[in-house]
Amino acid sequence: MTTPSMVEEVALATVSRPRDAIASVLLTVLAIGGWWATFDGIAWLLVGAAGACLGSVIAVLHARRRLLGWALVTVPIAYVGLAICVLGVSFGANGWPRSQTWSRVLTGAWECWPLLVGTHPxxxxxxxxLLAPVLAGVVTAALATGLALGSRRPGAPVVPLLVLLTGVLVTGSHGSSVALLGAAYGLACLVWVVVRSGGAGGAPVVARWPVAAPVLVVCTVLAVPLGGSLLGEQRDRLVLREETAAYGxxxxLTPLDTFRRYRKQPALPDNAWRRPLLEVTRPGDASPAGxxxxxxVLNRYDGTRWVTANDVEPGSHEDRFQLLSADYLTTDEAIGQTPLRIEVTGHWNSQWVPLTGRLLGLNTDFPGAVPVSQLRFNPVTSSAIATRTLGASDEYEFFSDTPDTxxxxxxxxxxxxDRATYDAAEFADTWARAAxxxxxxxxxxxxxxxAMMKKRGRYSDGAFGWEVRFAQGQDRLRLDDFLNGAYTVGNDExxxxxxxxxxxxxGVPARVVVGARVPVDGVVKGRDVVAWVELRVVTPDGTESWRELPRASYMSFRRPRQNDPPQDPVVVPPEAPTSEVDPPAQPPQTDRDDPQDEPSRSDEHVAGRSWKWLWLLALLAPGAVPLVKVVRRHRRRHAPRVTARYVGAWQELVDRARDLGVAVPARRSRPLQAVxxxxxxLARSADDAVFGSGVPSVEDAESYWRTVLDRRTSLHSGLPSWRRWLAPFSLASLRRT
Structure with a gap:
């Protein structure tokens, strides 16, 4: 018979065991480790581990004295103490910490999360x-340890740990693998639960393993596909920084919206035609002239104006204006080159931060520098904006290289x-079809x-005399009048x-860029500001990049004359198609299946076909299937883009498996198909090549192909010979999935 004293002894023995406290700390640190690809350095992991140890110690002390409820008071106090150690403390004249210290620690408990998801990793x-890993470590370890020592349910302490892991994955970046981390973490948690359940009622722990081991294996195997399909693996999984935190x-207002401010406009009070906007210098080096x-960089047209928008780059998770990554916060010693320094004058009066080329680093280690916390940067377009208007006394230095334009x-x-821009440009369709x-x-x-625009065009800022009729702006009405009206007159805008x-x-992706060429004296004035067009093209080596369309090819600098006759409208030659021009980037329209869209066929023509051609086609069809597959394999293996060769190699393996009758899930990620x-x-190698930061070499792609072909041959093992002989003639891999 069990007496109360015996129950108390068992409880005390359970509390006194350090195993659960150690497991809580280790699993908390492992979950925080999911931020490995999100943070720079290792300081974040150290403070997170310190927080986990502190939270677990507090829970153990309270559990020994049956005072777990007091953890609601002591855990916040422990967080404040550790946060002060992490952020530093400044003392007042009375010897106590200043109020700013307490305010920074308390408000940092929720301000750290927008900073975490609002910064480029x-x-x-x-x-x-740093308060994010501190708070996660203290709270999660305290909860897990408290539940482990105060609850009889073996799985109770795992709940806060799984909540922490989910939060880490959602607030992290795409560098960490959900399936791999989730499977390893789930296995560790299951092992802990099995150990706890084995020792809870006095039953030997070893006796639980014959039943638990199969469960662990099954759960671990299922965790990979289920985790990848629920949260999404690699590029498709939910990441909070991609749903929020982008600067609006x-x-x-863009420099293109206020372009006439930089032209010779005496009537404008803030006209900057002859006024200095920026002073550009290169410390200790030659003049930055030129x-x-x-x-x-204006990458979307909304029907009213060209704007800079977030999330325009297809397939990119970095095309957002967020706080600068730690990779850009460097000095001239670290980057090994002389920076370009820009001093903003009071006439700049804009939030935009002028840069050049591709940003490599930003130097903020000098007096008067613009604080990094006030800058938002888009690494895809290499453009930046400040959260306030820049003016006199603002300075910054940066390192960059100049790509080929x-x-x-x-x-x-x-x-x-961009489909939104294409649809908004419908009024330019006549020009497109004529060209x-x-x-x-x-x-x-x-x-x-x-060439047609340059021939028809005249240049005017609409500032003097009768030329004021040529209004500013870039909305549909103004640009429609510019293209299709009686006079093609305007300025850079x-x-x-x-x-x-x-x-x-x-059908050629285009965007507008506003900038200026630095003159000899390094002082950029309003008259130096220009706008130009960049096109996104695929170069002969297979890479995509933005290249400049020369301004001289479409801009006319001839002045208009008051007696110029109206121009004839642009017309489409008779041989040009009359239907709308669809951009190549758009997927095939599904309404092609409409019978009305199919070419008309007369019954007489169908009936007049010779039967011998049908018999000939029937005889040649089986031999055409292997030939099509050979051609398809050759095109995949020699694709212009190296990353496309990896994709084609993996698809070749999947297609052969389908031809052999192996059930491969369609429209799923490579890791799920790899199961x-x-x-x-092979799936991991393909994902690393396609989504990695570097560009794989042709030799690496060829080696990957040889490995895939060897693996494809191994698929035949264990199959009947008739299945292997019929595989080249199978239509399974040729059907649409």
Whole structure:
């Protein structure tokens, strides 16, 4: 018979065991380790581990004295103490910490999370953002240890640990694998639960393993596909920083909106035609004269104006204006080159931060520098904006390199046309169809449209006399009048805005950039500001990049005359198609299945076909199937883009498995398909090559192909011979999945 004293002794023995406390700390630190690809350095992990140890010790002390309820008071106090140690403390004259210290610690408990998800990874492990791992470690370890020591349910302490892991994965970045981390973490938690259940009622722990081991194996195997399908693996999983925390840059006025401020406009009180905007210097080096500054990159047209928008780059998770990554917070000693320093004058009066080329680093280690906390950066477009208006006494230094912007003659357009911009540019359709009518390629059509614009155009800022009739702006009415009206007259604002829309309507992705070339004295004035058009093309080596369409190819600098006769409207030659031009980037329309869209066939023509041709086709059809597969394999193996060769190799393995009758899930990620194929290593290699930061070499792709072909041959083992013989003739891999 069990007496109360015996129950108390068992409880005391359970509390006194350090096993549960140690497991709580280790599992908390392992969950926090999911931020490995999110933070820079290792300081975040150390403070998280310190918080976990502190929270677990508090729970153990309270459990020994049967005072677990007091943890609601002591855990927040422990967080405050550790947070003060992490952030530092400043003391007042009375010897007590200043009020700013307490305010920073208390408000940091919720301000650290927007900083974590609002910064491009890797996040610099310093300041307020470090309170995120501190808070996660203290609270989670205290809860897990308290439940482990105060609850009889073996699985109770696992609940806060799984909540922490979910929060880490959602607030982290795409660098960590959900399936791998989830499977390892789930296995560790299950082992802990089994050990706890084995020792809870006095039963031997070893006796539980014959039953628990199969459960562990099954749960671990299921965790990989289920975790990848629920949270999403690699590029498709939910990451909070991609749903929120982007700076609302599209509502900020751009230099193109205020372009006439930089022109000779005496009537404007803030006219900056002759006023200095920026002073550009290169400390200890030659003059920066000739450097091309980029003020803003405008990548979407909303029908009213060209704006800078977030999440325009297809397939990218970095095309957002957020706090700068730790990779950019460097010095000139670290980067090994001399920075470019820009001093902003009071006439700049804008939030945009001029840069040049591709940003490599930002130096903030000098007096008067713009605080990094006030900057938001887009690494895809390499453009930045401040959260306040920049003016006199603002300075910053940065390191950059200058990529090639020359538009090759043999380039081809990228398929990544922005659909919103394409739809908004419908009024430019006549120009697009007229240029495409006699063009040999889309880029040739863009050049023809540019030449037509230059021939018809006149340049005017609309500032003096009768020329004030030529209004500013880039809305549909103004650009429609510029393209299709009686006079093609405007300045950089209308020329660049209209040319970019015509190119987009042709099917070539285009954007508008505003900037200035640094003069000899390094002082950029309003008259130096220009706007130009950039096209997204695929160069002969298979890479996509933005290249500049020369301004001289579409801009006319001839002045209009008051007695100029109205121009004839642009017309489409008779041989040009009359239907709307769809951009190449759009997927095939599903309404093709409509019978009305199919070519008409007369019954007489169908009936007049010779039966012998049908018999010949029936005899040749089986031999055509292997030939099609051979051609398909050759195209995949020699694709222009190296990453496409990896994708084609993996698809070749999947297609052979389908031809052999192996059930491979369609429209699923490679890791999920790899479970059915037993080729997890190959799937991981393909994902690393496609989604990794570096560009794989052709030799690596060829080696991967040879490995895939060897694995494809191994799929035949264990199958009957008739299945192997019929595989080349199977239509399974040719059907649409």
């Amino acid at each position: 890797p996040v610099e492990a310093s300041g307020t953002v 840059v599209s509502v900020v 450097t091309m500054l980029r003020f803003a 020359l538009l090759p003659r043999d380039a081809s357009p990228s398929p990544s046309v 495409l009518a006699r063009a040999s390629s889309p880029l040739d059509a863009v050049r023809r449209a540019a 209308q020329y660049a805005a209209a040319m970019a829309l015509v190119a987009t309507r042709i 059915a194929l037993g080729a997890v290593d």
